[in-house]
Amino acid sequence: MEYTNSWFKDKILLGMSPKEYIKSNLTIPNLIAALILCVSIPVMIYRIIYGLGPSTNLSDNYPWGLWIGFDILVGIALAAPGLTLGTAVHLFGMEKYHPFVRPAILSSLLGYIFAVFALMFDLGRYYRIPYLLVWSWGFTSILFLIGWHFFLYINISIVEFGPVLFEWLNLKKWKDFFSKLTVWATIFGVIIAAGHQSALGALYLAARTKLYPLWYSPLLPVFFLLSAIFAGISMVIVESTLSHRFFADQVKGFDHAEFDKLTIGLGKAAASALFVYFILKVFDLVRSENWDYLNTGYGYLYLVEVLGFVFVPAMMFLYAIRNQNAKLTRIAGWLTVFGVILNRLDVSIIAFNWYLPESEKYYPRWTEVMLTVGVITMLVLTYRFIVNRMAILHEYEESKTEPEASGVKKEVANL
Amino acid sequence: MSIDRREFLKRTAAIAGITVLGGSGIAHAAEKKDFSKFFTNNTVNERDWKIWEEEKNKPFSGEPYGILVDTTFCIGCRRCEWACNNWNKNPNQPIEKFEASASEKDSVFNEIRRTHAGNFTVVNRFYDKEHDPVYVKKQCMHCVDPACLNACFVDAFRKTPQGPVIYNPNVCVGCRYCMVSCPFGIPAYEYYSAFQPQVTKCTMCYDRVVKGNPPACVESCPAGALTFGKRSELIKMAHDRIDNNPGRYINHVYGEHEVGGTSWLYLSPVDFNQIGFQTNVGKTPIPDLTKGYLLGVKIFEMVSAWPLVFGAYYAVSKLREHRNKNHDVETPNSGKKV
Numbered sequence: 001m002e003y004t005n006s007w008f009k010d011k012i013l014l015g016m017s018p019k020e021y022i023k024s025n026l027t028i029p030n031l032i033a034a035l036i037l038c039v040s041i042p043v044m045i046y047r048i049i050y051g052l053g054p055s056t057n058l059s060d061n062y063p064w065g066l067w068i069g070f071d072i073l074v075g076i077a078l079a080a081p082g083l084t085l086g087t088a089v090h091l092f093g094m095e096k097y098h099p100f101v102r103p104a105i106l107s108s109l110l111g112y113i114f115a116v117f118a119l120m121f122d123l124g125r126y127y128r129i130p131y132l133l134v135w136s137w138g139f140t141s142i143l144f145l146i147g148w149h150f151f152l153y154i155n156i157s158i159v160e161f162g163p164v165l166f167e168w169l170n171l172k173k174w175k176d177f178f179s180k181l182t183v184w185a186t187i188f189g190v191i192i193a194a195g196h197q198s199a200l201g202a203l204y205l206a207a208r209t210k211l212y213p214l215w216y217s218p219l220l221p222v223f224f225l226l227s228a229i230f231a232g233i234s235m236v237i238v239e240s241t242l243s244h245r246f247f248a249d250q251v252k253g254f255d256h257a258e259f260d261k262l263t264i265g266l267g268k269a270a271a272s273a274l275f276v277y278f279i280l281k282v283f284d285l286v287r288s289e290n291w292d293y294l295n296t297g298y299g300y301l302y303l304v305e306v307l308g309f310v311f312v313p314a315m316m317f318l319y320a321i322r323n324q325n326a327k328l329t330r331i332a333g334w335l336t337v338f339g340v341i342l343n344r345l346d347v348s349i350i351a352f353n354w355y356l357p358e359s360e361k362y363y364p365r366w367t368e369v370m371l372t373v374g375v376i377t378m379l380v381l382t383y384r385f386i387v388n389r390m391a392i393l394h395e396y397e398e399s400k401t402e403p404e405a406s407g408v409k410k411e412v413a414n415l
Numbered sequence: 416m417s418i419d420r421r422e423f424l425k426r427t428a429a430i431a432g433i434t435v436l437g438g439s440g441i442a443h444a445a446e447k448k449d450f451s452k453f454f455t456n457n458t459v460n461e462r463d464w465k466i467w468e469e470e471k472n473k474p475f476s477g478e479p480y481g482i483l484v485d486t487t488f489c490i491g492c493r494r495c496e497w498a499c500n501n502w503n504k505n506p507n508q509p510i511e512k513f514e515a516s517a518s519e520k521d522s523v524f525n526e527i528r529r530t531h532a533g534n535f536t537v538v539n540r541f542y543d544k545e546h547d548p549v550y551v552k553k554q555c556m557h558c559v560d561p562a563c564l565n566a567c568f569v570d571a572f573r574k575t576p577q578g579p580v581i582y583n584p585n586v587c588v589g590c591r592y593c594m595v596s597c598p599f600g601i602p603a604y605e606y607y608s609a610f611q612p613q614v615t616k617c618t619m620c621y622d623r624v625v626k627g628n629p630p631a632c633v634e635s636c637p638a639g640a641l642t643f644g645k646r647s648e649l650i651k652m653a654h655d656r657i658d659n660n661p662g663r664y665i666n667h668v669y670g671e672h673e674v675g676g677t678s679w680l681y682l683s684p685v686d687f688n689q690i691g692f693q694t695n696v697g698k699t700p701i702p703d704l705t706k707g708y709l710l711g712v713k714i715f716e717m718v719s720a721w722p723l724v725f726g727a728y729y730a731v732s733k734l735r736e737h738r739n740k741n742h743d744v745e746t747p748n749s750g751k752k753v
Contacts, residue, residue: 056606060452060531060594060602060603060604063594063604092731093731123589124591124612124613125587125612126588131569136570139570140564140702140709141567141570142592142708144569187724190720191724195712195715198712202708204595205704206565208701209598209695221708
C-alpha cells in the first residue's frame with residue numbers, strides 16, 4: 001500500500017504531496033482553463049440533453065458547421081506531425097530530427113483522440129458509432145473510409161506512443177516490445193494517414209455544385225493531403241517553439257543553435273511541400289478556367305488564402321533558409337498553420353453553399369464555439385499533463401540509471 | 416487541472432443557466448413560424464424500410480416508376496403538400512389554409528422554401544417573363560444513382576427497383592453526409608430530437624408505389640400537373656408534350672439526364688434556373704465523382720503502397736549503411752542504429 005501511494009506521488013503528483021500539488025496548480029493559466037471548462041462542459045452536457053437544434057446553428061442547408069469544419073477538418077490536418085516526423089525519422093532515418101519525434105507523436109495521438117471526442121457531439125446518434133465498425137458497412141462511402149482510418153490511425157498512434165508510456169511505467173519488456181513495433185506502425189501509419197487526409201478532401205468531391213468553383217476541384221484529395229503535410233511540419237515548428245518556451249525546465253541544457261538549425265531544416269521541408277501545393281493550385285486554376293470568379297468577394301478570399309498563406313510563407317521559408325533565420329522560419333510556420341485553418345474553413349463553411357442569400361448562411365452559435373474551445377483546452381491540459389510526466393521533450397537517458405533500477409525494485413515489491 | 420467539488424457544483428449551476436438560454440433559442444426559431452423544422456419522431460421511414468425488407472426477396476419484373484411534373488398546369492393549391500403531410504403523418508393544417516395561399520397577400524409563397532424534418536414537399540412560386548406565376552413542387556428527386564446512398568457510411572439508403580429511394584433510421588449514425596452530398600439539397604434532419612434524430616425526406620410513398628398505386632401527392636392533384644407512371648413512358652410523354660405544344664415549354668425535361676437521371680421529371684415554360692433548379696448539376700451521377708478516388712485509394716493502400724514504402728525504407732537504410740561505412744572514422748556519432 002505504501003508503495004502504490006509513493007508510486008502515485010512520484011508519477012502523478014510529480015513527487016509532491018496532494019496539498020503541495022494542488023497549490024502548485026493554482027496559476028493564472030490554470031484559472032483561465034478552469035473558467036473555460038466551467039462553460040464548455042455544461043455546453044457539452046446541454047448538447048447531449050437537448051440535442052443539436054438548440055445547441056447549434058446547424059440547419060438543413062448547413063448540416064456541417066464548426067464542429068466538422070474546425071474540430072475535424074482543421075484538427076486532423078494539424079494533427080499530422082506524427083505522420084511527417086515519424087516518417088522522416090523512423091522511415092527515412094533522419095536521426096537528427098529525433099528530438100521532435102516524441103512531441104509529434106503525442107500531438108498526433110491527442111489530436112486524433114480529441115477530434116473524435118468532439119465528433120461525438122456532432123453526430124446525431126453518437127452511441128451508434130460502433131455500427132460503422134461492426135455491422136453496417138457502407139463500402140461506397142468516403143466517410144466509411146475515413147471512419148475506419150481514424151480508428152486504425154488512433155491505434156497506430158497508441159503503438160507509436162507505447163515506448164514512451166511503458167518507459168514512464170518502468171516496464172522495460174513492454175517498452176522494448178513496442179519499440180520493435182515502431183517501424184511497422186510508422187509504415188502502416190504513413191499509408192493510413194495519406195489515405196484519410198486525402199479522403200477528407202474527397203468528401204467534398206460530391207458537393208460539386210455547393211462548393212464555390214475556385215475551391216472545387218477533382219484535385220481536392222491531393223490538396224488536402226499536401227496541405228496536411230505542410231500543416232504537420234509547420235505544427236512541429238510552432239509546437240516546439242511553444243514547448244521550449246513553456247516547458248523550459250524540461251529542456252534543460254539543450255543546444256539553442258542546434259535547435260534553430262533543425263527548425264530551419266523543417267522549414268526546408270515545409271517550403272518544398274508549399275511550393276508543390278502552390279504550383280498545383282495554379283495549375284488547377286488554369287485547367288478550370290475560373291478566371292472570372294477571381295474578381296468576386298470569394299475570389300479575393302481565395303487569393304488571400306493562396307497568395308497570403310501559401311505563397312508568402314513559402315517565400316519566407318526560402319528567405320529564412322538562405323539567411324539561416326530561425327525566427328522567420330517560425331513566423332512562416334505560424335502563417336502556414338493559419339493558412340491551413342483558413343483553407344479548411346473556406347471549404348467546409350465559408351465557400352460552401354455560396355449561392356445562398358446572406359440570411360441563410362451559417363454562423364456558429366456561441367455554444368458551438370465554446371465546445372470547440374473547451375475541447376482544445378482539454379487537449380492542451382492533457383498534453384501538458386503528459387509532457388510534465390513522461391520523457392517527451394527530453395531524452396530518457398538522463399534519468400535512466402537510477403529511477404529504472406528503483407522501478408524494478410518497486411515492481412518486485414508490488415508483486 | 417485539479418477539479419474540486421466546488422467547481423463541479425458551479426458547473427451544475429451553469430447547466431441550469433444555459434438551459435434557460437437554450438429555451439430562448441427555440442422561441443426565436445419558432446417566430447419564423449416554420450414548426451415543421453422542429454417536428455420529430457417521424458415513423459414513415461421506418462415503416463417503409465420494413466416493407467422493403469419484406470419486398471426485397473420478391474421479384475419485381477416491371478420497370479421503375481416515375482412522376483412527371485408539368486409546371487404549366489400547376490395552380491399552386493398546395494393540396495399535394497396537405498396530402499403528403501396527411502399520408503406521412505407530418506404536422507398538418509386544414510386543407511383550406513393550403514388552398515388559400517395562392518391568393519393571399521401574406522402568403523407562404525412570398526419566400527422560397529425548402530424541405531424540413533416535418534415537410535417532405537413544398538411548392539414554391541416563381542414568375543415567368545409575363546410576370547405570371549409558375550408554381551414548382553419540390554421534393555426528393557429519387558435519383559437513379561443516388562448521391563445520398565453512395566455517401567452513407569452505414570449503408571442506410573436503398574434504391575428500390577420500383578424507383579423510390581428509402582432510408583433506414585435504425586442504423587443511421589447521424590453524420591449528415593447525405594445532406595452534404597445531395598445535389599438538390601433535399602434530406603433534412605430532426606435537429607430537435609436529442610436522442611433519436613433521423614434524416615427525413617420524401618419516400619415517393621414507397622408503401623403505395625410498391626402496390627402499384629400513385630403517391631399521395633399525385634392522387635391529390637386537381638390540376639393534372641402530376642402524372643405517375645413508368646419512367647420511360649413519362650420521358651416519352653414529356654417530349655411529346657414539348658413537340659405538340661410549340662412555345663408552351665422549353666425543350667428540356669429536367670431529370671431525364673440530370674445527375675444520371677431522376678425518377679421525378681419536370682417540364683417548364685421558362686429556363687429551369689429561373690424556377691429554382693440548379694442547371695449546373697451535370698449529367699454525371701454524383702457517386703461517379705468519388706468512385707475514381709475511392710478505387711485509387713483502395714488500390715494504393717492494398718497493393719501499391721506497401722512495395723513503395725518498403726522500397727523507400729530499404730533504399731534509405733542501404734544508403735545510410737553505405738554512408739556510415741564511409742564516414743565511420745570522421746563522425747562516429749552519426750552512425751546511430753535505426
